[in-house]
Amino acid sequence: MTASPIRLLDLAPVSPLRSQTIYHAVGYALGADSPDTIMLVSPNAPYVSIGRHQDAAREVDLPYCAEAGYPVIRREIGGGAVYLDGNQLFTQWIFHADHLPATVEERFVVYADSLVRTYRALGIAAEHRPINDIHVAGRKIGGTGAARMDGAEVVVGSLMFDFDVATMARVLKVPSEKFRDKIIQSLTDYMTTMRKELGEPPARETVIAAYLDACRAVLGRDIERGELRADELALAEKLDARFAGREWLEEAGGLRKPFVKIHExxxxxxxxxxxxxxxxxxxxxxxxxxxxxxxxxxxxxxxxxxxxxxxxxxxxxxxxxxxxxxxxxxxxxxxxxxxxxxxxxxxxxxxxxxxxxxxxxx
Amino acid sequence: MSVYRGCDIPGDLFFDVDRDVWIRPAPDGTLTLGLTDPAQTRSGKVLHILFKKPGRHLDAGQSAATIETAKWAGPFPTPVSGTIAETNEATFRADILIANRDPYGAGWIVRLEPDEWAPEAQGLVTGEAAVQRYETRIDELGLNCFRCAD
Missing domain, CATH: 3.30.390.50 (CO dehydrogenase flavoprotein, C-terminal domain)
Structure with missing residues (x-):
């Protein structure tokens, strides 16, 4: 572990593509002298993010997404397909591997604690449901995931201001409309958001202030506002080209999940x-x-x-x-x-x- | 076989401790590579693995496969440069948890034809030296190993 300050990158809304490539770029650009980074970012338009090994054509209704104008972007984080928009604030940790606990499960304990404390500070009775879910009275509020990117261990998740259940269910490729109805009903029953819990979600600045306090508390380190480096931006531009390409989207997946996980x-x-x-x-x-x-x-x-x-x-x-x-x-x-x-x-x-x-x- | 805090570290293998990869040289000059017991403990149950194709040349540090566990995804880096001779795809296809069950045996990942085999120069350790390096590493990480498939 280390006592050095963590760099905060609190970015303005970025394109869907950049909302994915930017944390990959910071991860792959992490050198021995780079700081650990907490990045906060939201996309400026809706899109669909698919897991590292998912088969896009089997999991996502690609013709519908094309018609609706939702880009479909593969990430290097595992897990399932998810519809994302500006109602989520992505909270991405890009740390030196030895600055986080050794096992994935222990890493999630720390990461989830930061989200739980944030929600609690906002008046939402959140709890960590191991391994990596955050729940409010049995309903999931956001998902988390992790990946290794060269020397960086990356943990990602989001603070859920709101979530569009109907569009989430619509973008998935499902075996029947009955199945889709069940997805909508299940997401409604078993997911929650700040809007659902509080009536109106708090202002972004309020949520960020609570989140940074929570991160300081769980990590025991200072957090200082910083800027992206030129090499990180350059790498993000390179990754934009790769992540937008058909080859990356259509990379042989083969991980067929004949189910949709609502929560753990x-x-x-x-x-x-x-x-x-x-x-x-x-x-x-x-x-x-x-x-x-x-x-x-x-x-x-x-x-x-x-x-x-x-x-x-x-x-x-x-x-x-x-x-x-x-x-x-x-x-x-x-x-x-x-x-x-x-x-x-x-x-x-x-x-x-x-x-x-x-x-x-x- | 040495067991420390539940972690098996076989003394007859070569290890890249930082990358958490083991290597077993064969008489024909090829190298078999796999995840260590600490590595499978740290990453959790394997859910999916995508192999680079046989014939592909890799530099040291490049990924020979990407592994997705239930909660994490990451590369399987080769400590030495060489050409992939064979992958263990068929075994993983039959039992995706094989590297969790048997990381040093049936759960190997790839077989490599190395450009050269100079383990010391390539930063690899074996025998008692490997065990000691791992004991220090395991203490630093506060790790206790368990077979994630159990």
Whole structure:
């Protein structure tokens, strides 16, 4: 660790492209004599940021983004696709690797603490939910991520003034409109912002002052306003060209996440199971190992016609285990005796379990 | 094998301690490279890995692969210059956590044909010297290793 002051770069709003390339440039330009840097920046227009290894065409509705004028920009930070605009203040730490805790998890403890303290100073009861989420009463307020860039360890996140849930759901490539509805509903239920918590978000200067106080407290170091160096700007210009290029956007990804993570404990996933009597589609919202919400659809013929909706209600709240789900569905078949040729209880179970299997490694 | 604060440091390998990379020379002159136990502990469970293609020449310090864990992304730098002879892509495709489970065995990352092999001159350490360097490093970092796949 070190006692030297941290440079603060509090930038005016920049283009979507530059809002990504600038922290990469400061990271890659970090030399032995460079200061650790905290950068604050917002984009001056909306865009979509995708994770380091995501396949843009599979994750994002590229034709829609092109039509709406939203650039799609790959970052070197991992994670998922996210819609970003001027309602988020990005808080980027670009530090010498040995000036931050050794493990990624420990780094997030310090980084998250700075955001939690900021929100609390603003009257929002935020908490760190390990590994890297910030929650307010079970709702996530912003995301965080980390990456290594040569000698720099970079941790990024944001202070959420507001978040456009509908556009976020619209820019994603999803298997069905039902899935998209579930994303909107889940983001509404499980995400929050300063606007939601306070009615009106505080002024940017107020939030920045609280944030800098919080950073001083958690890092135990002075923070001094500074400027970008010429070499950092030059590198950002080079990276602008690379990050705007098709080659970078279309770089072989292959990391297909057949689910959308709302926050650490909540995911929405969809899977299909081919039963002899038709295809069963299952859109599943999983919360902490339980079925939070489920919706079946498909090309089967059922009597009573309410059967898929009955099963939706029946399974809500159930633990995700083959045994539990199976018992509930078999009980329904015994009680209601549905007429649904070629679709057995085991087919519904298979659809649910396939959707549930799309959980990511934590 | 030396174990310090839960971190395995095999004495028969060469290490670039700063880059947290191990190297095993083979009789045919190629080098096998991988993540150390401290490295897999620090980065967490691997979620995805993107390899540079065999045949690609790399200078020392250049990335042979990019690794994304659940919460972090970063390069896998080669300590020595050379040409990629083989990647372990097939194994990672079957088990993405293999470097977390078995960092010094099945979880190797790439095999390299080095431009030259002069470990001391290339800043690499082995045996007792490597163990001592790592013990100091692990203390400095306050690190306790665990296999992130468990």
């Amino acid at each position: 404990g909540v995911r929405v996933a969809e899977a299909a199971h081919k039963a002899p009597g038709g295809l069963i589609r299952c859109v599943l919202r999983v919360r902490d190992g339980h079925i939070d919400d489920v919706a079946f659809s498909g090309d089967f013929t059922a009597r009573p016609p309410s059967m898929p909706f009955d099963l939706d209600e029946l399974l809500a709240g159930s633990e995700i285990s083959e045994k539990m789900v199976s018992e509930k569905i078999e009980d329904y078949y015994r009680r209601v005796r549905p007429e649904i040729p070629g679709v057995a209880p085991s087919d519904w179970v298979a659809a649910v379990m396939r959707a549930a299997e799309t959980e990511a490694p934590a």
